Amino acid sequence: xxxxxxEEPSCAMKWxxxxxxxxxxxxxVAVIGDRWTLMILRDCFLGVRRFEAFQERLGISRTIIxxxxxxxxxxxxxxxxxxxxxxxxxEYRLTPKGLELHPVLMxxxxxxxxxxxxxxxxxxxxxHKACGCDFHAVMTCxxxxxxxxxRDVQSRPxxxxxx
Numbered sequence: 721x722x723x724x725x726x727e728e729p730s731c732a733m734k735w736x737x738x739x740x741x742x743x744x745x746x747x748x749v750a751v752i753g754d755r756w757t758l759m760i761l762r763d764c765f766l767g768v769r770r771f772e773a774f775q776e777r778l779g780i781s782r783t784i785i786x787x788x789x790x791x792x793x794x795x796x797x798x799x800x801x802x803x804x805x806x807x808x809x810x811e812y813r814l815t816p817k818g819l820e821l822h823p824v825l826m827x828x829x830x831x832x833x834x835x836x837x838x839x840x841x842x843x844x845x846x847x848h849k850a851c852g853c854d855f856h857a858v859m860t861c862x863x864x865x866x867x868x869x870x871r872d873v874q875s876r877p878x879x880x881x882x883x
Contacts, residue, residue: 742882751795752821756780757788758828764798764818765825769811797821826857 738750752758759778768774774785789812792798797818800810814821826846833842833856845854859868866872 742880751791751797752824754788756784757792758825760785760788760792761797761818761821762825764812764814765822769813770803771810771812792818823857823859827859830857 738746738753741747752761756778760774763774763777768777771782771785771789774789775782778785789798793800793812795817796815798812799815801813802808803811829842829844829846837843846856847853848855860866861868
């Protein structure tokens, strides 16, 4: 018996075709799946907003930063807000859509802390403002509140699946 939920796609996906795939992972990767995009998003969550600050922190070319900021703005993940009139300069702020990426980044941080932090421990600690405790992200079921691990999930076709 074949398990179609774990079968490999029959043809190779091309990077520029990812947004058209009937797969939420593929469509998301088309927006945030680039290493520099993830680093820009990390910095946004750390309060970085200005082009020069991204360039200083990341040490990458202006073209790469401009391309990634344009993509994130075009996709509604960031919005540009003028902070200076002459010459006009913009800062980049997370939109509600962008803020929804917080659990994604926290999951990446947690994985990195577990597997790459080294003996000294994680380079950054995250404190919950409400209770004052350092925490690590945990995925829970939206219905019952129980913690959900990879073996606790069964995937099935949804209404947007293509036959």
